[in-house]
Amino acid sequence: MFTYIDSLEDLSFLNKELLLKPYLGVDTEFRRTTKDNMRLALLQVNDGEEIYLIDAVLISNPGDSCDFLFSDAVKKIFHSCKEDLEAIYSWTGSIMKNLFDTQLANSFLDGQYSIGYQGLVEERLDIILDKKETRSNWIRRPLSDSQLSYAASDVEYLIHLFAEQEEALIETNKLDWHDEDIEAL
DSSP states (O other), X not given: OOEEEOSHHHHHHHHHHHTTOSEEEEEEEEEEEETTEEEXXXXXXXXXXXXXXXXXXXXXXXXXXXXXXXXXXXXEEESSOHHHHHHHHHHHSOXXXXXXXXXXXXXXXXXXXSOOHHHHHHHHHOOOOOOTTTXXXXXXXXXXXXXXXXXXXXXXXXXXXXXXXXXXXXXXXXXXXXXXXXXXX
16 A cells, blocks of 8 residues: 655655654656656655655655655665666755665675566565566556556565665675765765
């Protein structure tokens, strides 16, 4: 289940709640037409209790209603974050900080670097995700039930993966390596 956020008023209310969370699983759906032209369509956020799908097409200018993305107090957990960071920047004009990347962490823990989210969830949690909507049109509205379910599943397990990986990185003294690579992004 998820909550669909399609107005600036609802996003502003949600922002206040998310600023109080220690960490969030985050993913995006976007359309890229050229190397430098990217448009965020959907921002998915899991706060550990609920999943929110934020419509960046209907909320074209979030202003300061998504400060949780830029808060030093809230860790944002991604899988393969480079394009997500570009997409969020295209929507907000701001650079994110306090990030954790499960793909990067997996590589430091002697796993494959190029593993996708679906593969990592299957490998670590023995759960198979449906990835049929990966290449669908995320700009066109309304989004289908299938697209919305897919989008929600993309953040469903990020916090679980993060908790497991952060602990392993600390035990192996590799958390600083992860954080240095994130800073370089």
